[in-house]
Amino acid sequence: SGHAVEFVRQTFGIEVLHGPLEQLRLRRKFDAVVLIDLLEHLPRPLATLQACVDRLQGDGVLLLQTPCYRGEGASWPMLSPPEHLFLYTVDSVRALLTEAGFEVIEVDDSLFPYDMWVVAALHSALPRRAEPLKGVAELPAVMIRLVDRQVEVAEQLAAADRDRAAKADLIARISDELQSIRVDQRDKEALIVGLTDEIEAVRADQRDKDALIVQLNDKLEAVRADQNDKEALIVALNDRLEAVRADQNDKEALIVTLNDELEAVRADQDEKEALISRVSEELEAVRADQRAKEELIEELSKGKTGQ
Numbered sequence: 220s221g222h223a224v225e226f227v228r229q230t231f232g233i234e235v236l237h238g239p240l241e242q243l244r245l246r247r248k249f250d251a252v253v254l255i256d257l258l259e260h261l262p263r264p265l266a267t268l269q270a271c272v273d274r275l276q277g278d279g280v281l282l283l284q285t286p287c288y289r290g291e292g293a294s295w296p297m298l299s300p301p302e303h304l305f306l307y308t309v310d311s312v313r314a315l316l317t318e319a320g321f322e323v324i325e326v327d328d329s330l331f332p333y334d335m336w337v338v339a340a341l342h343s344a345l346p347r348r349a350e351p352l353k354g355v356a357e358l359p360a361v362m363i364r365l366v367d368r369q370v371e372v373a374e375q376l377a378a379a380d381r382d383r384a385a386k387a388d389l390i391a392r393i394s395d396e397l398q399s400i401r402v403d404q405r406d407k408e409a410l411i412v413g414l415t416d417e418i419e420a421v422r423a424d425q426r427d428k429d430a431l432i433v434q435l436n437d438k439l440e441a442v443r444a445d446q447n448d449k450e451a452l453i454v455a456l457n458d459r460l461e462a463v464r465a466d467q468n469d470k471e472a473l474i475v476t477l478n479d480e481l482e483a484v485r486a487d488q489d490e491k492e493a494l495i496s497r498v499s500e501e502l503e504a505v506r507a508d509q510r511a512k513e514e515l516i517e518e519l520s521k522g523k524t525g526q
Contacts, residue, residue, distance in 0.1 A: 239263075241270035248276045254283035258312075259303045268319035272341065280340050281321065285312065287335035297333055312337055330366055456523055463516055470509060477502060 224237040236243050240252075241263075252271045261267050271281050286297040288308050297306055307315065309326050312335070316324050321339035329336050338345055352360050481502065484495050 239267065239270075240274070241266050245274055248274055248279070250276055250279050252279070252281050254281070254285075256284060258283055258285040259297070259306055262304055264305055265315060265319060268316060268321075272320040275341060277341060278343055280338055280345060281316075283337045283339075284329060284334055285337070286333050287312075287329075291333075295333070309335065330369070453523070456519065460519060460523070463512070463519065467512065467516065470505075470512070474505070474509070477505065 221237055224235045227233055227235045236245075239261075252275060254267075254271075258264055258267075268281075275281065286303070286306055288295065288297070288306050297303060312326065313324050316337070316339050320341065322342055323340040323345055325338045325345060327336050328334075352363060355363070477498075481498065484491055484498055488495055
């Protein structure tokens with residue numbers, strides 16, 4: 220812009236040249252070449268950057284700002300031909316500067332999200348000031364501090380966004396877990412209700428069985444009392460049976476004796492017929508008594524067997 224060049228000359232008293240750098244006849248070399256919002260407008264960017272290399276001191280630096288394409292697509296506002304002739308990515312601007320002759324290249328984000336800052340040197344590492352703002356005028360220093368603060372705030376906002384996103388994810392996960400817990404809780408509550416009903420049924424059945432056990436215990440006590448009575452009766456019957464057996468033994472011994480006497484009587488039968496007749500009668504009486512006793516013993520035995 221010839222008008223802009225003339226305005227600077229008259230307003231600030233600065234020597235300003237008009238025209239492409241590669242066409243200007245400059246005899247001196249410079250500590251820095253600055254291209255701000257320029258590279259994207261140049262029809263021959265490589266030639267201009269090579270002219271920058273030719274006009275830099277050995278330790279000089281190139282500083283440029285230009286739009287940076289990061290895959291925004293066809294809606295990116297920097298796609299505005301014929302104003303912007305060339306647009307760059309970080310890799311393509313590095314390749315362009317390397318092709319022009321720069322060896323040290325650093326790329327960083329700009330104040331505007333669609334731009335990038337690039338600093339390049341010819342051979343050595345980029346010079347860095349111990350105190351970057353020392354000697355800088357107040358207004359630029361304030362602007363730099365504001366930019367630094369903006370970057371800090373942007374980082375804090377980004378951290379806050381990440382924290383908010385993480386918390387949102389955590390809340391979503393906790394909500395899902397809470398929903399799952401609630402569903403599980405409802406299932407468990409339903410299970411508890413079912414188990415409670417079953418427990419009540421078991422308790423009712425237990426009460427019925429307890430009552431039945433009481434009844435059975437009462438019956439068992441009655442049976443045991445009856446059993447005790449029967450055992451006492453059995454003991455008494457055994458005692459009577461022993462007495463009967465003792466009497467029977469005595470009678471059997473008597474029978475043996477009588478048989479012996481009967482044999483003796485039979486031997487002396489001829490002489491003692493009268494005596495035999497009498498003894499026979501007595502013997503018949505004894506046998507009758509014995510049968511009566513045997514019948515009694517049999518009845519006692521049957522009664523014991525029945526018990």
